[in-house]
Amino acid sequence: LPYCSVTVIAEKFSPDTTGDGAAGILLAKEFPDIPIERQRRWFKETFDHLLAIADSPQAADAGVYLSSGYHVFKEIPCEKKPYWSDFVFGFRYMTDHEMKRFPNHKFGQAFTTLKCECLSYLPWLEKRFRAVGGQIIYEKVTDLHKLAQNYDAILNCSGLGSRFLVKDEEVYPVRGQMLKISAPWLKNFVRDGDGLTYIYPGIRYVNIGGTRQADDWRMEVDKEDSKGILERCCQLEPSLRASQVMGEWVGLRPTRANPRVEREYLHVQGRQVPLVHNYGHGSCGVTLSWGTALDTLDLLRQSLSEKPPQARL
Ligand SMILES: Cc1cc2nc3c(=O)[nH]c(=O)nc-3n(C[C@H](O)[C@H](O)[C@H](O)COP(=O)(O)OP(=O)(O)OC[C@H]3O[C@@H](n4cnc5c(N)ncnc54)[C@H](O)[C@@H]3O)c2cc1C
Numbered sequence: 001l002p003y004c005s006v007t008v009i010a011e012k013f014s015p016d017t018t019g020d021g022a023a024g025i026l027l028a029k030e031f032p033d034i035p036i037e038r039q040r041r042w043f044k045e046t047f048d049h050l051l052a053i054a055d056s057p058q059a060a061d062a063g064v065y066l067s068s069g070y071h072v073f074k075e076i077p078c079e080k081k082p083y084w085s086d087f088v089f090g091f092r093y094m095t096d097h098e099m100k101r102f103p104n105h106k107f108g109q110a111f112t113t114l115k116c117e118c119l120s121y122l123p124w125l126e127k128r129f130r131a132v133g134g135q136i137i138y139e140k141v142t143d144l145h146k147l148a149q150n151y152d153a154i155l156n157c158s159g160l161g162s163r164f165l166v167k168d169e170e171v172y173p174v175r176g177q178m179l180k181i182s183a184p185w186l187k188n189f190v191r192d193g194d195g196l197t198y199i200y201p202g203i204r205y206v207n208i209g210g211t212r213q214a215d216d217w218r219m220e221v222d223k224e225d226s227k228g229i230l231e232r233c234c235q236l237e238p239s240l241r242a243s244q245v246m247g248e249w250v251g252l253r254p255t256r257a258n259p260r261v262e263r264e265y266l267h268v269q270g271r272q273v274p275l276v277h278n279y280g281h282g283s284c285g286v287t288l289s290w291g292t293a294l295d296t297l298d299l300l301r302q303s304l305s306e307k308p309p310q311a312r313l
């Protein structure tokens with residue numbers, strides 16, 4: 001969208017957002033009420049975009065790279081081949097020989113996907129954004145109507161904050177706790193299909209998790225959760241018993257039955273100000289980031305084409 005000026009307003013920036021602690025693995029669950037073609041597009045556009053970064057000299061600064069591993073299941077899932085299996089590399093079912101490493105599991109998928117470490121990626125994006133003249137403001141927004149007095153359009157990407165900002169009670173927290181582990185010998189990820197136990201080797205450390213506690217707003221580390229995470233992960237990967245815990249982290253996934261990527265107008269002092277929402281990605285915010293952002297941009301274009309085209313965002 002050329003010839004517009006863009007301001008990002010947020011209460012918190014990197015390293016204090018939910019994304020900063022996320023493992024950043026590209027792996028999606030299926031949302032019930034969003035056409036599967038749209039979800040496929042969201043995944044593919046994000047994957048292709050991040051792959052181009054991973055394949056470029058920018059990869060190290062951006063913290064984006066290919067990551068291979070196993071997704072193992074205690075019971076054979078109804079959907080053995082997820083909708084995104086065509087977009088990652090080398091998706092296949094694990095062999096009996098491989099499954100012997102996971103005696104408590106019956107079925108597994110092996111593939112190479114991407115890992116986007118937001119602790120690097122977000123500052124990298126911010127630098128690029130500033131370099132082309134983007135404005136950044138640290139501020140908590142409490143009233144979108146008031147904000148709209150000074151802008152021609154608004155994109156609402158406030159995650160869990162939308163519960164208060166646009167009074168959307170459908171978005172709720174799913175608390176996730178993880179440990180940062182030093183285990184440099186681990187190179188492949190392993191994820192249990194129930195989403196409660198996973199091991200993601202990264203640039204700085206190995207992320208191990210996790211928890212999924214719905215409607216739990218606690219941001220403090222829970223020592224019992226940490227103990228449980230360590231026990232479960234050591235069961236999945238016994239070599240972890242020799243590892244060292246470097247840190248603990250808690251984040252609240254901005255969860256919604258379906259992410260909200262849709263548009264409306266704010267009525268402000270006789271003007272209709274386009275408002276496009278893009279929030280509620282739950283545990284797939286990194287995975288679907290670029291695809292949902294492109295949809296958001298399309299929706300904004302649609303709104304602006306119904307309005308005078310000169311826009312200041
Ligand atoms: C333990 C854990 C592991 C995860 N692992 C992965 C993974 O491997 N892959 C993956 O794809 N996803 C993962 N996620 C999910 C991912 O972190 C989220 O989906 C993603 O961060 C959501 O991004 P967001 O920008 O919508 O929300 P956030 O990152 O929460 O950002 C919201 C922003 O809005 C701002 N804001 C909110 N309200 C206001 C307001 N009123 N005024 C001003 N600013 C406001 C906040 O300050 C913040 O800057 C994980 C999450 C957790 C907790």
Ligand SMILES: O=C([O-])CC(=O)C(=O)O
Nearest residue numbers: 023176191195198210283
């Ligand atoms: O589920 C995973 O593998 C990682 C993740 O996205 C989360 O914990 O939200």
